[in-house]
Amino acid sequence: MPESNQLSASFRDPSGFLFTRDGVLLRQINRSYADEYTRLMDSGLYDRLVKAGLLIPHVEADQAPVQAEFVFKVIQPERVPFISYPYEWSFSQLKDAALATLSIQKRALKAGMSLKDASAYNIQFVRGKATLIDTLSFGLYKEGQPWDAYRQFCQHFLVPLALMAHVDVRLSQLLRVYIDGVPLDLASRLLPFRTRLDFGLLTHIHVHAGAQTRYADADVKQTAPRAQMSQNAFLGLLESLEGAVRKLEWKPAGTEWGNYYDITNYSDAAFEHKKQLVGEWTARIEPSVVWDLGANNGVFSRAAAASGAFTVAFDVDPAAVEQNYRQVKAAKEQTLLPLVLDLTNPSPSLGWANRERDSFAQRGPADLVLALAVIHHLAISNNVPLPQLADFFAEAGRRLILEFVPKSDSQVKKLLATRADIFPTYTLDGFEAAFAPRFKILEKVDLRDSERTLYFMEVR
């Protein structure tokens, strides 16, 4: 029998788990989840959610289980092209993930079911839309029952969104520290007083935080039998959460590179030449996954995605990623995923035993990496020696399109204006010598009307 590997991110739920066999992603559903799975499928809830793009589609697979003593069924879910995490999402991505979760929960209630968790990690962007990927998230709902996942929803969605909207958009990075969502008491202390004047934020964050402290030692079994709420009350709660989420707004303005393309030293000719080369070279190798590192708002990611490749557009600036995501939504683009990532400190592996959330590198390699006008930021601003950059790019992807920005370029001059030039090897020759051990140059073109050079390379 082929080897099966249980995925380390899905160990918490006794209802089943994910595993891979021969590169195919499968999910074992245990007998303890038989009633729930049957209700999900037979009530029409599954069909409605899949049709709305809110739940990942699956087929029942004729595959041997991993743990035969517990098995009810084995299903094969559609594979997500790139797994991303909430600390890599822009404001609107997290907001859409929150609204999708609430929309799913409302539809579930109508079918006599209720989400037993509301984890942001259960949402992924599939065909440009926030989609629930955990088919085993649905529990049976009985009138009177409150929402077990209420606290989790607040910590994973409402709290970080409120902090991003009312304090600073960079606070999304708290999700990287607190893997089960930002603690309510911390949020309550960080949020400004005006958030107490908003009924939704007052109740779901501030009062909620107070209640947690007050009832921290209370026995759930004592309080629980009295804690009943009607289905109307449940719907009221969901609508209140939805209203609170919808009201939170953040507009990208005034950040460093938000209007990068207006202040660049690029001529239109160089810009168009670069776009044309990226498009041509990408189309030539027909990659299935492209990573654009330093994508800004995704102009060149789109030149790559035009070849049909699924393109992940990473940028450190939340404003650029937000702009990019809004474009994806407006044009209903299905093969582009904008994400926030600091290349000088990319997402680490996180969680229990460091195995729950994959690092940036673990999610690769891509078929093609774009590194357009980023090398000077890494080599000069961040002092990374060129051979180390070659190693990094060689591990990230099998092929590389890299734009070399020389010292004579005004952008590099700006970086060197306030510091000593300790980079004697940062030249075209120095760059080629440093990358030669890891890469073979396929093509090298001087960009028209510019001092920059575009390289098309392949890992040796």
Add this chain to the structure above:
Amino acid sequence: MLFSPPPYLDPGSGSIIIQVLIASLLAIGIALRASWSKIKSLFGKKDQAVDQDDDNADA
């Protein structure tokens, strides 16, 4: 009975208590809205608030 079967997350006592309080408060609003739309329908006005969540798919 509240938890049958036992929840797979710990919902937290404070979170359960506060959500039941908030939800009960909001239920009054929902009930009022429902009666109001009934009254309106007596006068031949159609209720547009129903089934809003079906458009959320595009949110």
